[in-house]
Amino acid sequence: MISDRRAALRRVEAALGGHPSVGAAVAAYEGERTVVAYVQGATPVTKADLRLAEAAREIAAKAVREPGETGSSGPVGRYALAVAAAAVADFARRRGRAGALRVLEARAGEGEVTAVLVPALSAYEAEYLCTEATESCLAVLRRRFAGRPGVGFGLLDVEEDVRGQGYAPHSHHLVVVSGPDRCSGPVLARLRELVAPGGWLVSVATSADGRGRAEWLERAAGAGFAPLLSLPDEGDPVAGLGAHVFVGRSPVRPNARHLIEYAARRLPPELVPASIHVVDRVEGREENGGGPDAGQG
Amino acid sequence: MRVRVEVERCIGAGQCVLSAPGVFDQDDDGVVTLLRPEPPAGEAGAVREALLLCPSGALRLEQD
Numbered sequence: 001m002i003s004d005r006r007a008a009l010r011r012v013e014a015a016l017g018g019h020p021s022v023g024a025a026v027a028a029y030e031g032e033r034t035v036v037a038y039v040q041g042a043t044p045v046t047k048a049d050l051r052l053a054e055a056a057r058e059i060a061a062k063a064v065r066e067p068g069e070t071g072s073s074g075p076v077g078r079y080a081l082a083v084a085a086a087a088v089a090d091f092a093r094r095r096g097r098a099g100a101l102r103v104l105e106a107r108a109g110e111g112e113v114t115a116v117l118v119p120a121l122s123a124y125e126a127e128y129l130c131t132e133a134t135e136s137c138l139a140v141l142r143r144r145f146a147g148r149p150g151v152g153f154g155l156l157d158v159e160e161d162v163r164g165q166g167y168a169p170h171s172h173h174l175v176v177v178s179g180p181d182r183c184s185g186p187v188l189a190r191l192r193e194l195v196a197p198g199g200w201l202v203s204v205a206t207s208a209d210g211r212g213r214a215e216w217l218e219r220a221a222g223a224g225f226a227p228l229l230s231l232p233d234e235g236d237p238v239a240g241l242g243a244h245v246f247v248g249r250s251p252v253r254p255n256a257r258h259l260i261e262y263a264a265r266r267l268p269p270e271l272v273p274a275s276i277h278v279v280d281r282v283e284g285r286e287e288n289g290g291g292p293d294a295g296q297g
Numbered sequence: 298m299r300v301r302v303e304v305e306r307c308i309g310a311g312q313c314v315l316s317a318p319g320v321f322d323q324d325d326d327g328v329v330t331l332l333r334p335e336p337p338a339g340e341a342g343a344v345r346e347a348l349l350l351c352p353s354g355a356l357r358l359e360q361d
Binding site for chain 1: 303304305306307308309310311312324326327328348349350351352353354
């Protein structure tokens with residue numbers, strides 16, 4: 001009997017997992033007969049994303065060959081900034097006529113990244129919010145970018161809870177951050193909270209701090225960002241210098257009502273979940289029941 | 298039945314075009330475009346499926 005019930009729950013999970021908005025689903029019985037489900041959003045990768053990755057490789061190669069286009073930075077900085085600029089412009093272009101693009105840059109520092117991304121977005125309707133953790137850091141940015149159309153300034157300390165600092169969850173289409181080495185798991189989780197469902201995190205390493213990119217990719221995945229772009233590729237000489245640009249999509253937000261209707265078309269009535277809860281991460285049961293590495297700890 | 302799209306939300310997954318190719322299309326970037334804002338009754342099932350499958354919630358249906 002118990003195994004029948006487990007099999008039934010697996011069936012519910014498989015049905016929900018087949019929906020394009022669902023990244024993972026866990027079903028459970030509430031009482032004897034009521035099925036409930038928990039789902040986390042998927043991070044779809046589209047044809048346009050693949051095109052961006054391809055175009056970015058060309059832009060990156062060109063940036064290394066041809067100095068000068070992105071200011072005074074060395075080859076590593078040029079590389080990273082050129083790719084990041086291409087990525088944000090691509091995002092803006094795709095959104096087309098969908099209203100103002102809201103960009104937030106966390107830890108903008110002295111504005112090295114800002115100075116490249118703001119012009120990259122000049123052809124689009126964009127609100128670029130430049131943030132730093134302290135008023136004195138922000139003053140540097142204010143001086144540098146005062147009067148630039150569409151550029152705003154705000155205090156934001158990513159080491160602290162963002163809600164307490166006056167930032168609404170999911171309020172920005174693009175969130176930009178540099179210095180990936182300084183982005184711990186909790187910092188990434190806060191950045192994810194700021195990104196709208198389906199929006200992007202763009203991380204830029206313009207110096208040696210991109211060397212820890214393997215760990216970064218792991219942390220970004222842990223925070224729920226699916227990589228759409230991660231350059232340079234392994235083995236590229238620039239990788240050894242520390243350049244790294246990462247573009248990750250934040251999960252979409254499944255619509256519980258739609259999912260119930262979707263499930264009702266695919267499951268017998270007794271298995272259709274009475275309620276579906278959308279969560280950041282489903283608490284899955286053990287997925288790795290003992291792979292080749294099992295038993296070492 | 299009237300269909301509305303929120304381009305703002307579209308991420309270009311293309312599910313709508315697979316479900317109801319007579320009603321939806323995608324531009325070069327994959328963003329949804331609406332071919333028939335008021336699809337015929339015969340398309341209702343396909344449009345409903347498109348609405349259910351859209352991962353980003355970019356589609357809306359208004360019944361007459």
